[in-house]
Amino acid sequence: MAPLTTTMRHAIAIGSMAALVAASAVACGGDEGSSGTSDELTGRGPITLAQGKDTSGNLQKQIDDWNAQHPNEKVRLIELPEDADGQRQQMVQNAQAKSDAYTVLALDVVWTAEFAANRWITRLPENQFNLGSLLPPTVKTAQYRNRLYAVPFKTNAGLLFYRTDLLKQAGLDEPPKTWSEMTSACDKVKDEGVACYGGQFEKYEGLTVNFSEAVHSAGGVVVNDQGAPNVNTPQAKQGLDFLAQGFKSGRIPKSAITFKEEEARREFEKGGLFFLRQWPYQWALSNTKGDSKVVGKFDVAPLPGANGPGAPTLGGYNLAISSFGKNKATALDFIKFLTDEQRQRQNLLATSEAPTLASLYDDAELQKKYPYLPVLKQSLLNARPRPVVVRYGDVTKAIQENAYAALSGTKTTDQALADMQAKLTELTKQQ
Amino acid sequence: MATTIATAPEQPGSAPPSPARRGGAPERSGRLAALLLSPTFAVLALVVGYPILAALRESLYRRGQGLDEEGFVVQGDRFSGLDNYLDIFTGSGAPVFWGALWNTTFFTVTTVAIETVIGMCMALIMHRAFRGRALVRASVLVPWAIPTAVSALMWRWTFQADGVANALIGREVLWTTEGLQAKFAVIIADTWKTAPFVGLLVLAGLQLIPQDVHEAARVDGCGAWQRFWRITLPLVKPVLLVAVLFRLLDALRMFDLPFVLIGADKESVRTLSMVAFDEASNLRYGSAAAYSTVLFLYVAAIAFAFVKLLGADILGDMREAKPKRGLRARRAGKRKGVTS
Numbered sequence: 076m077a078p079l080t081t082t083m084r085h086a087i088a089i090g091s092m093a094a095l096v097a098a099s100a101v102a103c104g105g106d107e108g109s110s111g112t113s114d115e116l117t118g119r120g121p122i123t124l125a126q127g128k129d130t131s132g133n134l135q136k137q138i139d140d141w142n143a144q145h146p147n148e149k150v151r152l153i154e155l156p157e158d159a160d161g162q163r164q165q166m167v168q169n170a171q172a173k174s175d176a177y178t179v180l181a182l183d184v185v186w187t188a189e190f191a192a193n194r195w196i197t198r199l200p201e202n203q204f205n206l207g208s209l210l211p212p213t214v215k216t217a218q219y220r221n222r223l224y225a226v227p228f229k230t231n232a233g234l235l236f237y238r239t240d241l242l243k244q245a246g247l248d249e250p251p252k253t254w255s256e257m258t259s260a261c262d263k264v265k266d267e268g269v270a271c272y273g274g275q276f277e278k279y280e281g282l283t284v285n286f287s288e289a290v291h292s293a294g295g296v297v298v299n300d301q302g303a304p305n306v307n308t309p310q311a312k313q314g315l316d317f318l319a320q321g322f323k324s325g326r327i328p329k330s331a332i333t334f335k336e337e338e339a340r341r342e343f344e345k346g347g348l349f350f351l352r353q354w355p356y357q358w359a360l361s362n363t364k365g366d367s368k369v370v371g372k373f374d375v376a377p378l379p380g381a382n383g384p385g386a387p388t389l390g391g392y393n394l395a396i397s398s399f400g401k402n403k404a405t406a407l408d409f410i411k412f413l414t415d416e417q418r419q420r421q422n423l424l425a426t427s428e429a430p431t432l433a434s435l436y437d438d439a440e441l442q443k444k445y446p447y448l449p450v451l452k453q454s455l456l457n458a459r460p461r462p463v464v465v466r467y468g469d470v471t472k473a474i475q476e477n478a479y480a481a482l483s484g485t486k487t488t489d490q491a492l493a494d495m496q497a498k499l500t501e502l503t504k505q506q
Numbered sequence: 507m508a509t510t511i512a513t514a515p516e517q518p519g520s521a522p523p524s525p526a527r528r529g530g531a532p533e534r535s536g537r538l539a540a541l542l543l544s545p546t547f548a549v550l551a552l553v554v555g556y557p558i559l560a561a562l563r564e565s566l567y568r569r570g571q572g573l574d575e576e577g578f579v580v581q582g583d584r585f586s587g588l589d590n591y592l593d594i595f596t597g598s599g600a601p602v603f604w605g606a607l608w609n610t611t612f613f614t615v616t617t618v619a620i621e622t623v624i625g626m627c628m629a630l631i632m633h634r635a636f637r638g639r640a641l642v643r644a645s646v647l648v649p650w651a652i653p654t655a656v657s658a659l660m661w662r663w664t665f666q667a668d669g670v671a672n673a674l675i676g677r678e679v680l681w682t683t684e685g686l687q688a689k690f691a692v693i694i695a696d697t698w699k700t701a702p703f704v705g706l707l708v709l710a711g712l713q714l715i716p717q718d719v720h721e722a723a724r725v726d727g728c729g730a731w732q733r734f735w736r737i738t739l740p741l742v743k744p745v746l747l748v749a750v751l752f753r754l755l756d757a758l759r760m761f762d763l764p765f766v767l768i769g770a771d772k773e774s775v776r777t778l779s780m781v782a783f784d785e786a787s788n789l790r791y792g793s794a795a796a797y798s799t800v801l802f803l804y805v806a807a808i809a810f811a812f813v814k815l816l817g818a819d820i821l822g823d824m825r826e827a828k829p830k831r832g833l834r835a836r837r838a839g840k841r842k843g844v845t846s
Binding site for chain 2: 160163164167191192193194219220277278279329330332333338341465466468469472475476479483485
């Protein structure tokens with residue numbers, strides 16, 4: 076039976092090796108000395124743009140336009156994974172290796188602090204950009220400690236999608252502006268199959284978005300302007316209670332605890348929800364005949380709040396320059412090119428992604444194609460960023476952990492907020 | 507052999523096995539073997555040895571997470587001794603670690619046990635001669651051939667609130683929320699995927715059992731159950747144990763299935779690999795390396811114990827008892843035949 080022993084030894088060797096792969100995967104953190112990069116934006120020549128998948132193909136078209144005008148400063152698009160975590164991972168690895176493979180980075184709005192604090196991105200000169208023409212809250216997401224590190228590229232904010240037919244049934248002419256108006260509208264509609272409100276409450280980034288929206292809409296803060304957490308407050312409690320009570324009373328359907336964007340959209344399109352907090356992308360999809368049963372039967376409004384209009388959470392992407400990239404002068408020009416009026420208009424028309432330039436929202440031609448633009452602008456002007464903290468990954472996890480516990484009823488809202496405050500204090504104390 | 511040895515000494519240049527040189531020949535061939543194997547060793551040292559050492563070293567360091575006046579992260583790694591390990595076992599990481607260790611062990615024990623039984627049944631069925639056997643064998647392999655992340659996605663659709671699973675059982679279970687139901691979902695999906703693997707390995711073992719042993723047993727009057735218990739199982743045991751060992755090692759490293767099916771941050775299904783991944787993605791490479799090292803030692807210990815406890819036993823068993831078992835079975839059969 077000697078052959079068997081060898082087989083077994085092999086089996087063990089292979090098994091342990093596989094375990095080691097896991098060990099070695101994390102071993103490539105690498106050492107970091109003092110970085111020898113400068114903030115000077117000099118040098119011209121070919122550069123790259125690293126961002127998520129260019130699903131519409133519009134970005135490549137714009138890059139082709141640039142390349143035609145600048146034959147010596149060509150830009151190459153590097154497509155990163157479609158999900159945000161995958162993009163961040165690639166960019167972090169690239170920065171750890173101090174590689175010059177990526178020059179311009181498309182950063183999710185919540186990564187600015189982490190990338191700036193680690194000196195992975197270069198500080199940008201404020202006077203080179205017409206920041207006044209952009210929606211002010213979007214500029215905030217591009218700053219770290221009042222210094223500009225990126226340029227707002229695309230933005231996003233949650234809207235209240237509501238059923239116009241049900242609103243009429245409730246005898247109302249206008250969508251609700253406060254939570255109590257919303258719940259009383261729901262109580263007037265006697266339809267067993269329709270729940271009142273929905274959002275994204277699965278334990279993932281969307282929960283952080285929905286939680287901070289509820290807290291901000293009740294007048295609270297998650298992390299204040301000085302970077303200190305302050306969630307153990309009556310306002311924050313009112314916000315979290317609104318969601319937790321919704322689950323308890325059945326106004327928010329039980330299954331909403333598993334909702335991400337797409338699950339929520341399907342539920343709304345099935346006709347199962349009166350109100351839904353959702354990103355604007357749903358507008359076009361729910362108005363497409365096919366699976367959607369609510370074509371022409373819905374509209375959008377700004378999110379409601381505790382005592383007045385709510386404060387949506389900002390999404391979107393900013394453009395930054397990697398500290399380790401070459402030809403930064405070209406990179407700076409290219410960022411100006413991608414964020415100019417013509418390019419932002421093209422992008423809105425091709426992809427329906429919301430622009431950061433305020434004037435486009437008042438454009439009659441664009442409003443014709445996207446009737447929700449005025450509502451979106453109003454929402455964006457009220458919008459707040461998610462916590463601007465260096466250890467965002469840990470912070471968002473602590474928020475999700477406790478908000479999820481409160482919504483699924485394993486913790487009281489008081490307990491959840493107290494625990495969240497303790498954890499966030501620990502995570503931000505070094506700042 | 508004897509003739510060659512007798513004639514060889516006359517020829518110069520060949521290797522005569524004279525007593526004086528006999529000791530030198532194996533040594534020289536040993537050196538040649540070492541020389542020929544050295545590229546393999548070099549590659550192994552590079553792709554296995556270096557990463558282990560680098561991970562071990564990394565696990566003793568901590569990356570700076572403090573900020574300076576200007577708000578920049580204070581760069582540089584700091585030697586922290588065994589702090590990363592202390593954190594895992596007794597410090598701030600302890601609740602997460604013990605929870606993850608329990609989940610990892612729970613998933614390993616339950617999934618491997620279920621998969622072994624189902625895989626065995628699959629193999630027994632596939633071993634029988636019937637029409638369309640080739641098709642069944644090929645189709646059983648399909649779940650195994652699908653990448654785990656893809657099958658996890660498929661199961662997520664099955665288990666979502668308005669999914670197939672709930673339609674079948676006729677009530678709304680929120681499978682992907684925290685709780686026991688999430689564990690069940692993972693076990694079901696994992697079993698679906700890897701039972702065929704066990705089945706196929708065992709089938710290979712079954713095909714090695716000579717048909718005449720079974721025939722002899724049948725002639726001696728053994729029932730189907732007796733034949734399985736006394737003949738099939740002992741003879742297929744070595745292969746079965748290898749299959750189980752492979753599954754054990756695999757299950758202990760479980761990552762992608764719970765990650766995609768249930769979610770990245772759900773405590774109910776968090777395994778050790780997921781914790782290590784999470785630490786690394788939050789830039790705590792030292793702690794991530796420490797978690798991976800602990801997992802590595804855990805896997806190694808279990809594999810060692812498995813081979814020591816069961817492996818050594820089967821070796822002894824197979825060497826001596828193989829003929830005896832058959833005899834005993836035959837005798838038992840005879841006895842049974844006499845008494846009945």
